Amino acid sequence: MPCAPCSCQRTSQRVGDLDFLTDILGEIVGSLILYILCCVLLLPALLILSTPVVFVVAAFGDGGYVERVGLAYDGVFAFWRQYCLL
Numbered sequence: 001m002p003c004a005p006c007s008c009q010r011t012s013q014r015v016g017d018l019d020f021l022t023d024i025l026g027e028i029v030g031s032l033i034l035y036i037l038c039c040v041l042l043l044p045a046l047l048i049l050s051t052p053v054v055f056v057v058a059a060f061g062d063g064g065y066v067e068r069v070g071l072a073y074d075g076v077f078a079f080w081r082q083y084c085l086l
Helices: 005-060 063-083
Strands: none
Touching: 005 063
């Protein structure tokens, strides 16, 4: 027995609304996971691990290499400060 057009339409609208909500929740959760991986784990670890390298290169390297490494280090820190700090 076919359902009344009114009830079928309401059911399909609810399913569409549920799909929309799950899409939004998926985007939020995905963004949060990306934020945690990038801003909480990866970039601070990169900054912490690269600090001794910068000091060793500054002590034993030539001037041009030291400048390039320092600029890269400053760039990573500036990116983290601008995009990761709330």
